[in-house]
Amino acid sequence: MDLRLHKGFYLRDVLEVAPDLLGKILVRDFGNGDLQKFIITDVEAYRGVEDLACHASKGRTARTRIMFDEGGIIYVYFIYGMYWMLNVVTGARNDASAVLIRGFKGISGPGRVGRVLRLDRSFYGENLTMSDRIRIEEGITTPAYHSTTRIGIGYAGEPWVSKPWHFIMK
DSSP states (O other), X not given: OOOBOOHHHHTSOHHHHHHHHTTOEEEEEOSSSOEEEEEEEEEEEEETTTOTTSGGGGOSOTTTGGGGSOSSBEEEEXXXXXXXXXXXXXXXXXXXXXXXXXXXXXXXXXXHHHHHHTOOGGGTTXXXXXXXXXXXXXXXXXXXXXXXXXXXXXXXXXXXXXXXXXXXXX
């Protein structure tokens, strides 16, 4: 039975998708018989071009162009010369919103998430509804969570640094 999340799940507003990803299971098939499952416990929402903390706020660039596609695909980017960050694009075409996956049960930090999943540039634009190597499935139904401000976005200024768009499963 395929428990993969359907396209419609991702086509909603990022502030609905982000907390709804908590408790879902990210499945990574490494292609060598190694299939691993991770419970999503920590996410942050980035809401399109108006959100100055969102990469899309700089407009459509070679780096951000995938964010302007329909939800259900992956946006990865490389930071500090060492970490691939995993983001799930949400909303309709041109919404340019995404959810950063910050943690799994037992794995804290978006850099660690990228490492354990062995992400690289080839995941840019990967379709979560069709991919053979990465997908998100149903998981815990309606887990309890709390929200806080996002991490490391001081450059965005107010009101963006105070938005409670960081969702953490209890």
